[in-house]
Amino acid sequence: MRLSPIFRTLFYSVSNLGRFRAPTSTHFATLRPLPLRSMSGIPFIGALFGSSSSKSSSNMTYPDQRTDDEWRAVLNKEQFRVLRKQGTEAPGSGTFDKHYPSEGVYTCAGCAAPLYKANHKFKSGCGWPAYFDSIPGAVTRHEDRTLGMLRTEIVCSNCGGHLGHVFKGEGFDTPTDERHCVNSVSLNFSADDKPVAKESKA
Numbered sequence: 220m221r222l223s224p225i226f227r228t229l230f231y232s233v234s235n236l237g238r239f240r241a242p243t244s245t246h247f248a249t250l251r252p253l254p255l256r257s258m259s260g261i262p263f264i265g266a267l268f269g270s271s272s273s274k275s276s277s278n279m280t281y282p283d284q285r286t287d288d289e290w291r292a293v294l295n296k297e298q299f300r301v302l303r304k305q306g307t308e309a310p311g312s313g314t315f316d317k318h319y320p321s322e323g324v325y326t327c328a329g330c331a332a333p334l335y336k337a338n339h340k341f342k343s344g345c346g347w348p349a350y351f352d353s354i355p356g357a358v359t360r361h362e363d364r365t366l367g368m369l370r371t372e373i374v375c376s377n378c379g380g381h382l383g384h385v386f387k388g389e390g391f392d393t394p395t396d397e398r399h400c401v402n403s404v405s406l407n408f409s410a411d412d413k414p415v416a417k418e419s420k421a
């Protein structure tokens with residue numbers, strides 16, 4: 220579905236919900252911080268190996284345990300808002316929205332873990348970078364039940380940084396019929412098509 224600029228701006232207020240659902244007040248959900256960190260102190264090892272499981276966000280911890288203050292020291296304001304406070308960038312505004320390299324790797328803008336390969340990316344027209352799959356284990360899903368709706372939030376498995384949401388069954392002609400709707404702000408890109416282990420702190 221192609222959206223005119225004006226409609227797309229309006230659509231932003233219901234962004235990330237999915238292309239075919241009725242407008243609601245989901246915009247506020249994207250601004251609401253989620254309790255990503257657990258107090259248990261037990262690293263969630265499974266997050267490193269399973270990319271398709273849905274977990275509650277209430278008891279997750281990640282290998283990279285930096286505090287908000289530590290993140291503020293290495294992220295710019297917008298990166299901190301999106302990655303650490305579940306923010307959403309304006310549609311069509313992101314560096315990687317219309318970025319279609321033939322090879323390369325998109326890494327986490329927070330911890331540099333490799334997340335998506337160039338050949339996972341597809342044109343969705345939704346205004347954010349869209350991927351039909353991730354590097355195995357790189358992305359962790361959890362249920363986002365804010366405002367009484369069920370969405371699937373995706374975060375970096377290494378640092379818990381907010382990437383966006385994943386939507387299923389929209390009818391895109393991709394191998395998975397899934398759309399990882401990711402904020403460009405949450406990503407960096409490396410033209411070197413080798414997700415090297417040294418970049419992952421896992």
Ligand SMILES: [Zn+2]
Pocket residue numbers: 327328329330331332375376377378379380
């Ligand atoms: Zn990360």
